[in-house]
Amino acid sequence: MSGNRALLFIFQTLLNLKRPATLTSIFQDASRGNEAAFNAFLKTTWEELAPPLTALVGPPKEARELFLYGISILWEQLVVHQRMAPQNPSAYLFVVCKNEWLSRKKQATQGQLVYDSVQFDHQTSDLLSSEELHSKEAQQQEMEALLKEGIAQCSDKCKQIIELHLVQGRKLKSLWKELGYESYQAIVQAKYNCKKRLSNYIFTNSRKRKR
Amino acid sequence: MNQDSQLIQRYYRFELSEEELAAFQKRLATDTEFSTLVAQYHQSQKTAHDFYQSAEDTDRQKRWEKSLENSPSHSLEQPKNIFSWQRIAASILFLIGVGMLPFLLSDHETHNLQDLLAEAKALQPQEEWSTLRGAPSDNLEQALMADAHALYQSEDYSAALQLLNKVNDTSAYYSEAILFTALCHFHQNDHTAFLSLTENLDANVSPVIEKRLLWYRGIVYLELGETEKARAIFKQLTDQDISMGSKGHQLLQRLKAIEK
Structure with missing residues (x-):
């Protein structure tokens, strides 16, 4: 039993x-x-x-x-x-x-x-809309500036992935050995880790600037 | 990094439990500071996401899009068939009901029956969504019910029905979902769908909801000119010790007076 x-x-x-x-x-x-x-x-x-x-x-x-x-x-x-x-x-x-x-x-x-x-209301709204539009444009410009700064801060490996994969359009499957990764999965992980670090950089610094 | 930032990161990593996700949604809707922080994080994510889109990623997304185009849900994009069998059946039933009335009743009776119907509709209870009452204890189903409620309030009954259909019979909100599903059919004048849904309610529907639905069945029968069935229902409601009893009695008396 x-x-x-x-x-x-x-x-x-x-x-x-x-x-x-x-x-x-x-x-x-x-x-x-x-x-x-x-x-x-x-x-x-x-x-x-x-x-x-x-x-x-x-x-x-x-x-x-x-x-x-x-x-x-x-x-x-x-x-x-x-x-x-x-x-x-x-x-x-x-x-x-x-x-x-x-x-x-x-x-x-x-x-x-x-x-x-x-x-x-044309008279008041011109002022309002330009303010709003300016704020939107300023936000976009700020994001672009932070993106550039973030890329500049990237490690050499991340920069290599950006240049070869994103700019030149080469596939990660053809790149992993060339860039010294253990496997295809490893380079995919690396790409997304770089992206995560970039995203965190933009977030942290945009908050610092707003304070 | 503070706790809120960590919470937002966990949200994007699909790590929140159902309860945490519900709490997250609640804060997003009520806490301005938190929602600003989420918007900032979202903007940063999106900037990095857009930058990191490779040709491979775009190709994959195109493949996904293509595979979804072939899925059955793609039929949602086809124009709605206004001549669906439910509508045809409901229209025939309605036309038969309306067409038969002059033969069944005298002009005076028809007029009175219409008065009675208007009276019955005026007496119908103001239905509340108990899911939205009191201190909110959010979860995903409650969020779904809240969305359905908003659609119901805006009289978008078809869209509300699509959401309400997602509530399964084990859910705590099942009875309420059935009540409002029936009410959507009621307001759409889809008598066939209404009667078919409320005819054989399963055991998971609460007795309170069952009685409320009985009231609406009475109204629908009045609308269809089936006074016998309407009388039987209002009699049943009057015999039972429930809040609708007195209203049922009122209608029953009026019905008797018309039929004399």
């Missing part, structure tokens, strides 16, 4: 171990270049999220574009960095897409306000 229980326990444990591995294996396979399972995941998730996203956004094309933005973030985190998948990836993805949509909507509304004010 106790032997049967032990077998049952082992069986259940194996079963439980198997469950989370399914989702993890999708992302692991994709990181090794086998994207078949990921593509199936992409389609199922889209089928699940298309109705609420379309309901939220309106035009289905915009909903799909938003979804693809969310997927590119998910790809970077779960496939490239191999982070643990959340309990419910599609629900998480929905929130990410929704926040992105809200952020775009906010920016668009600001633009619209500028436009509307020009329509209604």
Whole structure:
């Protein structure tokens, strides 16, 4: 009897171990270049999220574009960095897409306000719109300046990836040996680590300047 | 790096638990300082993201886009078929109901029945979304319900239905989702869908919601001219000790007076 229980326990444990591995294996396979399972995941998730996203956004094309933005973030985190998948990836993805949509909507509304004010009151709005536009332009210029500074601060390896992969357009698969990486995955990781450091540099310094 | 910055980074890394994500969303909506910080982080991420887009990344995204174009959800982009079978069935039922009324009732009775219907609609309860009441204990489903509520309030019933359909029968909000799904059908005048949904409610729907839906069934039957069924429902509501009982009794009396 106790032997049967032990077998049952082992069986259940194996079963439980198997469950989370399914989702993890999708992302692991994709990181090794086998994207078949990921593509199936992409389609199922889209089928699940298309109705609420379309309901939220309106035009289905915009909903799909938003979804693809969310997927590119998910790809970077779960496939490239191999982070643990959340309990419910599609629900998480929905929130990410929704926040992105809200952020775009906010920016668009600001633009619209500028436009509307020009329509209604020419005299005051000229001043207002130019102020607003100036602030937007200034923000863009600040980001560009920080990007340049951030790139200048990059390590030599990061600069090599930027030059050969991003500027010259060479594929990472043809570069990893040449640049002395252990594997293709290693150079992909390196690329995204450089990106992360750049993003952190921009964030930290933009905050410092605003204080 | 402070705790908020770490929290934002964890959000972008898909590391937040469902509870943490719900709390994150709540703060984003209520805490201006936090939402500014998130916007700054987002802007930095986006600047780096755009810069790091390689030809390979663009190709991959094009492949994804193409594969989604072939998926069944692509049909969402086709224009809505206004002649769906539910609409046709509802229209036929409605036309039969309206067409039969003059034969079933005298002019005076028809007029009274319409008065009664207007009275019944005026008596209908103001439905509240309990998910939005009291101290919010946000989670993803509650966020979904809140979005559905906003769509319902703006009378975009089709879009609200799409969200409400996502609430599964084990959810704490299932009963409420059923109530508002039925109300969307009710407001769309889709009597067929309304009756089919409320006819055989499953055991997960709370008795309170079940009784509220019964009230609306009565109204729908009145609208369809099926006074027998409407009377049976208002009688049932009157016999039960619930808040709708007195209103049901009121309608029942009026119905009796019309039929005399």
